Amino acid sequence: MFGFKKSNVNLDNNYEKKSQKKDISLLVNNEEKIVDKIGNKISETDFVVENLILTINSISQYIEVQLNSINKVVEEIDTYSSFAEEVSASTDSSKDIYSQTLKVAEEGSEAVSESIEAMVDIEKSVNYSKSVVNTLSTKAADIHKMLDGIKEIADNTNLLALNAAIEAARAGEAGKGFAVVASEVKRLAQRSMEFVSYISDTISEINESIQDTTVAMDETIERVKNGSDISNNTLAVFKRITGAINESNNVTEEIATAVSTQTESLEKIMTSTDDMNRTFENLTFSVETASLNTQYTKTSLKSLYKIAEDLKVTTKDLLDSIDAESKKDTVLRTCIGSCPNNYDPAVFYDSELVDLFSNLHSGIFIIGESGDILPGIAKSWYVKEDNLTWVFNLRKGAKFHNGKEISAEDVKYCYERLLSPKLKSPNSWVLEDIQGAEGFRNGFSSSVSGIEVLDKYSISIKLSKPYSGFLLNLAQSFCAIMDKDELEKGNIVGCGAFILEEKDEKGCVLTSFKDYFNGASYIDKIVVKFGKEKLAQRIIDKEYDFAIISNKEDMDKIKNKDNLCINTNILMGTYYAGFNLESKSIFASNAQLRKALNLAINKKRIISELLGGMGEEAKGPIPPSIIDNSYLSDITYNPRLAEELLRKNKAKGSTINILYRDTSDDILFNKITKYIIEDLTDVGISCKLIKVPVSEYLDPRSIKKCDLCIGRWLADSGDPDNFLQPTFNPANVANLSRYNNPLVIEKLEEAKALINPNKKLQLYREIQQIIIDDMPWISLYHPKAAVAHRKGILGLRLNSLGFINYDNIIVR
Structure with a gap:
């Protein structure tokens, strides 16, 4: 089916033989198509403007809502400010009340202290009275004993008087005088007995009174003690009241200070809110102006679209009037x-x-x-x-x-x-x-x-x-x-x-x-032919009008050909040497040693000698076509510093196991590996190759056998998340290094949800810097590709994903 002869469009005739006429039919075709595309693009721009108008209207509505919200906030702040002033005034009143209460509590405390002193004095007096009564009770007991003696004497005297009377009776007349005496003695003894009995009864009554007095005094002492305890408790309560009042007073002062500070903050908020109001008013004006300008743009685009339609008609009339041969297909x-x-x-x-x-x-x-x-x-x-x-x-x-x-x-x-x-x-x-x-x-x-x-x-x-x-x-x-x-x-x-x-x-x-x-x-x-065998020669021989070039050999053959043009672009991809961070190697556990190996590799030599310049030295893992890397510091080739870091970390002479594709040494990955081995050997690192079949190279079981592997990752889209998630999230098998930093995962999830492009960009820059500091990769280079084409072809623009939109190609 496909002979793949030279194309029907003789580009050489158009540009190498100046004497021949240009292909009028081709010009007519291009003119028709370009006018048609202008109309489509204007229509497409009109869609974008409509979208922009809707967005601006939405922004305007949100600003209005925001302004209303700010006004409500201002009202609430005013209310709260008044309330804060009331609280401040109430706090000052509370301080006065606390001071008065504290004074009363202190006076009460002094009165209770005096009461306690008085009770102590009463207790002492009662105790003294009790001791006097007890002494009196002892004296009464002594008197009672004396009375017992007197009673005994009276009894004996009465007995003697009785005996004397008996004897006087016996004596007759002679004993009459003695009988009178004996009778008086008896009467005296009887009266002594009566007095002794009376005194004894009185002393008994005194003793009973003394006992009652003692009991009353004991009760008084007990009550004095209870009163003293109550007074002491009251004093303690007054002390606690005083302490609480002092503490409340301190809290009140703190509240007063906080309210004062809060009032100052509220005043600042009020000022800021006023500024916000003015800013939103300015923003509203700007949005309204933008909306107005967008409407003008839409009106202009509609006019331009009508002009394009008119141009299409007049161009058709013009082209119809041109005597051109029937156009052949442009192939x-x-x-x-x-x-x-x-x-x-x-x-x-x-x-x-x-x-x-x-x-x-x-x-x-x-x-x-x-x-x-x-x-x-x-x-x-x-x-x-x-x-x-x-x-x-x-x-x-x-x-x-x-x-x-x-x-x-x-x-x-x-x-x-x-x-x-x-x-x-x-x-x-x-x-x-x-x-x-x-x-x-x-x-x-x-x-x-x-x-x-x-x-x-x-x-x-x-x-x-x-x-x-x-x-x-x-x-x-x-x-x-x-x-x-x-x-x-x-x-x-x-x-x-x-x-x-x-x-x-x-x-x-x-x-x-x-x-x-x-x-x-x-x-x-x-x-389109499948396969790129002898690509450069077929371009030179005009079998192909254009083709994508991605290797040094083809580039070297065609780069100086006068009849060919070459356009290059950096692709969204990165070639890297990845450390197996789960290995037992000293390089897996020490970021400084990984940095040393990074410094030891001459990336410029790889790009120049292996790629023929078809690459850009990498500063980090993310291609600059996804995120501009001008903010990153260069990690330039520095074998002397690499050796110094190796010596400092006692790694000079260490061995590293490098995974190698068991196939021809001429494939690019193996060539890169050889260059890396040469550079590492120069700084004193011994390299051991672990050979595996190409089909098993990316297998996790193969990765486990090595300390370092050579890989490549090409983005599917220009989204940084699309590049970073597969290569640095431990949940993905494409993460050959088994790199696992929870902070990176957290920030990736945060960035993924962001809409604001500036915040999103800043966050991805932070993520890339974290990864560079951890250094799971030695980022080698970002590949370039080129499209080579014959002169006279326009619109062959290779995008950063590595393909060409054929509908933009024009043959002059």
């Missing part, structure tokens, strides 16, 4: 590195095929020359307030290659097909952030809950968590939108700039899709 020839197993974009994973599939298919977005997204099938889009739900508005009239109009149902079907467990696409990860995607992919649900068709031309996609990089995922070729009805029949019908006209195992033919939503391509056909 260009090129090649790609491999042959696709099938032409279903949902399942391809070979990076060599991106060039082909990105031109056969389109999605909601397409990837531009800088790697950023451009409107594809979607003319506009926005995210709702929840920061999760994205709404996409499709272009009306956009068509598939079979002429059928594209609808939101086709989009939903293609996304669910990509996630389907039946398809088992290796690319389903790009949609894993959609709500319900995981359950659907695991067969737990019949549809993806986060994808909803709003109407024929609108679809919403709700994410499980905020992720602004999701839009870049939708621009991937494997997120292409295809005809739902044809897919159900097993046919692949896309909507890209080119239609697959023919194909076999040697190559394929792409034909311009005349109804492409971005305007038909300038080139009618592109013949």
